[in-house]
Amino acid sequence: MNTIKELKKSFLIALWFMFLTFPIMVIKVNTVEQTIDWRWNRLAMVGIFSFFASWIWRYLLQRKEMGQKRAEESETPTLTFQQRVLQNPKFTRPALVVICIFAAIFPFYFSMYQVNIMTTALIYVILGLGLNIVVGLAGLLDLGYVAFYAVGAYSYALLNVHFGMGFWACLPIGAGLAMLFGIVLGFPVLRLRGDYLAIVTLGFGEIIRLILENWNEFSFGPSGIANIPRPGFFGIKMSIHQSLIYIYFIMVAMVIFTIFVVRRLQDSRIGRAWIALREDEVACQATGIDKTKTKLSAFALGATWAGMGGVVFAAKTTFINPASFTIWESIMILCIVVLGGMGSIVGVIFGAGILILLPEYLRAFSEYRMLMFAAALVLMMVFRPHGIISAVRRTYQFEGSPEKKASS
Amino acid sequence: MESVLDIKQLTMDFGGLRALDHIDLDVKAGEIAALIGPNGAGKTTFFNCVTGIYKPTEGDMFICPPGKKRERINGLKPNQVTEKGMARTFQNIRLFQNMTVLENVMMGRHCRMRAGIPGAILRNRATREEEQRVVEESYAILKKIGLAEFVNEFAKNLPYGAQRRLEIARAMATEPFLLLLDEPAAGMNNQETKELDELILRIRSEEKISILLIEHDMKLVMSLSDRIFVMDYGRKIAQGTPEEIKNNPAVIKAYLGEDIDA
Numbered sequence: 001m002n003t004i005k006e007l008k009k010s011f012l013i014a015l016w017f018m019f020l021t022f023p024i025m026v027i028k029v030n031t032v033e034q035t036i037d038w039r040w041n042r043l044a045m046v047g048i049f050s051f052f053a054s055w056i057w058r059y060l061l062q063r064k065e066m067g068q069k070r071a072e073e074s075e076t077p078t079l080t081f082q083q084r085v086l087q088n089p090k091f092t093r094p095a096l097v098v099i100c101i102f103a104a105i106f107p108f109y110f111s112m113y114q115v116n117i118m119t120t121a122l123i124y125v126i127l128g129l130g131l132n133i134v135v136g137l138a139g140l141l142d143l144g145y146v147a148f149y150a151v152g153a154y155s156y157a158l159l160n161v162h163f164g165m166g167f168w169a170c171l172p173i174g175a176g177l178a179m180l181f182g183i184v185l186g187f188p189v190l191r192l193r194g195d196y197l198a199i200v201t202l203g204f205g206e207i208i209r210l211i212l213e214n215w216n217e218f219s220f221g222p223s224g225i226a227n228i229p230r231p232g233f234f235g236i237k238m239s240i241h242q243s244l245i246y247i248y249f250i251m252v253a254m255v256i257f258t259i260f261v262v263r264r265l266q267d268s269r270i271g272r273a274w275i276a277l278r279e280d281e282v283a284c285q286a287t288g289i290d291k292t293k294t295k296l297s298a299f300a301l302g303a304t305w306a307g308m309g310g311v312v313f314a315a316k317t318t319f320i321n322p323a324s325f326t327i328w329e330s331i332m333i334l335c336i337v338v339l340g341g342m343g344s345i346v347g348v349i350f351g352a353g354i355l356i357l358l359p360e361y362l363r364a365f366s367e368y369r370m371l372m373f374a375a376a377l378v379l380m381m382v383f384r385p386h387g388i389i390s391a392v393r394r395t396y397q398f399e400g401s402p403e404k405k406a407s408s
Numbered sequence: 409m410e411s412v413l414d415i416k417q418l419t420m421d422f423g424g425l426r427a428l429d430h431i432d433l434d435v436k437a438g439e440i441a442a443l444i445g446p447n448g449a450g451k452t453t454f455f456n457c458v459t460g461i462y463k464p465t466e467g468d469m470f471i472c473p474p475g476k477k478r479e480r481i482n483g484l485k486p487n488q489v490t491e492k493g494m495a496r497t498f499q500n501i502r503l504f505q506n507m508t509v510l511e512n513v514m515m516g517r518h519c520r521m522r523a524g525i526p527g528a529i530l531r532n533r534a535t536r537e538e539e540q541r542v543v544e545e546s547y548a549i550l551k552k553i554g555l556a557e558f559v560n561e562f563a564k565n566l567p568y569g570a571q572r573r574l575e576i577a578r579a580m581a582t583e584p585f586l587l588l589l590d591e592p593a594a595g596m597n598n599q600e601t602k603e604l605d606e607l608i609l610r611i612r613s614e615e616k617i618s619i620l621l622i623e624h625d626m627k628l629v630m631s632l633s634d635r636i637f638v639m640d641y642g643r644k645i646a647q648g649t650p651e652e653i654k655n656n657p658a659v660i661k662a663y664l665g666e667d668i669d670a
Contacts, residue, residue, distance in 0.1 A: 261529050264528055264529050264531055265525070265528050265529065268523060268527075268528030268535075268539075269518060269521050269523045269527075269528065269538075269539075270523070270524070270525055270528050271528065272507070272511055272514060272515060272518070273515070273518060275504065275506070275507055275511075276504045276507065276515050276518075279503075279504035279505055279506055279507065280502045280503070280504060280505075282461065282486075282498075282502060283498065283502035283503070283504065284504075284515075285461075285485070285486040285487050285490075286459060286461070286486050286487075286490060286495075286496055286498075286502075287487075287490060287495075287515050287516055287518065287519075287578060287579075287582065288487050288490035288491050288495075288516070288518055288519030288582050289487055289515070289518050289519070290485075290487050291485075291487065297525060301525070393506075393507060393508050393511065393562070394508075394511075395508065395559075395560040396510055396543055396547075396559060396560065398547050398556075398559065
């Protein structure tokens with residue numbers, strides 16, 4: 001790095017920032033006493049801060065570019081630190097054990113509040129993993145994902161109100177109904193891609209929400225549905241605390257189930273077809289893949305998980321109304337997938353943890369939440385465009401192939 | 409000899425523009441046929457019609473896979489055409505960039521596999537065996553094409569010539585009886601073109617696959633093809649053996665323009 005030149009650049013940037021912020025940061029007009037307060041120390045702070053910020057920014061950018069160049073020049077694919085750690089069984093096995101034990105004892109050592117927000121985070125994990133099928137694997141930008149979540153939640157609530165059906169009966173029904181809606185949405189958007197698809201799905205999400213809000217006879221309108229029973233356990237009566245722990249464990253089981261299914265899917269014939277569809281639609285068809293079937297199955301499966309998440313959500317909060325299913329939720333789930341790493345299971349779990357848990361623990365900064373989200377996303381796009389943890393494709397070993405690689 | 413592909417009076421209009429004008433073309437079993445013509449003559453449009461990407465305005469397209477009945481393929485979707493046994497490559501490389509080389513070839517096998525969503529989740533015996541078989545077959549194809557050293561590499565990281573060959577490998581994985589190659593030698597250097605020449609001959613002799621290719625490299629076309637079809641402005645202006653085409657005045661005119669001195 002050419003230090004003097006870089007120093008000069010940072011210095012100039014600092015000067016520029018000082019000039020730009022001068023009117024708002026330095027001059028303070030007191031209109032009552034008709035005096036002007038000059039706050040020069042603030043100017044110095046802006047200068048020093050922008051100097052170091054620009055310095056670090058450019059240092060990181062340079063490091064990233066150097067890393068890319070190195071990766072391009074070397075023959076063997078270089079794994080990043082994070083990939084090496086995640087693929088090393090010496091690290092992953094103990095880590096898995098620790099996570100399992102922690103998940104198992106968590107509700108007995110932490111307060112009800114903690115258990116509650118952890119359950120919420122787990123719901124978002126399965127929502128994220130579901131949307132990951134649609135967005136991350138099949139590459140179909142879906143901005144109306146929350147509609148399927150609403151379908152799941154409302155199918156439990158309404159079936160319970162009208163027919164007195166319990167949680168366990170409604171879980172598969174909610175999932176099935178959401179899947180049906182996934183296919184219903186899938187048909188009209190079969191020919192769309194990218195921006196157009198995003199707009200249509202956005203509209204679909206809003207339609208579902210508006211129907212729920214305005215069709216009073218069907219959905220009880222904006223006042224929502226209250227007193228939805230929590231899941232039962234062979235008819236045993238549970239206190240609120242006990243049933244919260246119970247829901248927590250249901251969610252843990254569902255997350256494990258989801259990870260299991262998604263992992264198997266993404267390395268299967270169907271999963272590869274989804275990724276091929278994301279990569280190149282024309283080539284995908286010319287290679288003999290049925291586009292219709294592939295797209296619909298991605299929509300249907302993604303929606304199924306949203307439906308299941310919705311049923312658990314309704315059971316957990318015991319009250320739902322359309323305000324829980326706004327476009328903001330869709331954006332949130334999409335952020336989880338994008339920030340965590342499209343197509344990567346660990347990444348999505350990380351993303352859900354960061355975007356759901358951090359705001360809960362950092363309530364003191366809640367006014368800045370939006371600002372931080374935005375900053376985080378911008379920084380991500382600059383430094384890690386593939387997400388915190390990027391997806392890894394499965395590799396295969398054949399006789400003779402490793403030696404060949406080494407000699408080349 | 410039996411024709412594996414038989415195109416009759418194929419016409420394609422884009423609005424008022426006639427891109428293909430009553431084209432007749434056939435490929436015989438075991439033959440390497442070439443489709444040539446100046447830029448914009450409609451060669452790629454022809455491929456897109458035959459493979460179902462475009463719906464032709466008029467005309468009939470028949471295929472007759474070796475040992476099977478003759479069949480009309482008008483109106484089939486691209487994936488159905490591929491399933492029937494016609495595979496193609498693209499002029500501008502269209503690989504699945506962020507998948508490994510092996511997975512790219514495995515994608516070609518997709519239409520010959522049966523596993524569905526339940527199979528993928530339960531991973532029952534049939535699915536596992538099918539998966540294993542496909543991995544091995546795909547690797548065998550890579551070996552044949554000479555890409556075995558890149559198995560686990562991302563497709564986007566391959567050198568240009570290797571990407572072209574990977575497209576052929578992917579097409580071959582669909583078990584075609586006819587391979588449609590759209591400018592396979594575009595952008596290749598002399599050495600790579602020579603290797604491609606050998607590869608195409610080998611595909612024909614070893615795999616018994618007929619080939620129809622679009623190509624601008626005249627040396628390659630003349631040395632490879634049994635028969636050549638020449639197109640200009642959407643019309644077929646000549647057809648015949650390389651010798652006949654070389655001396656055909658219409659072809660020379662299309663390529664070099666009218667001779668002023670004559």
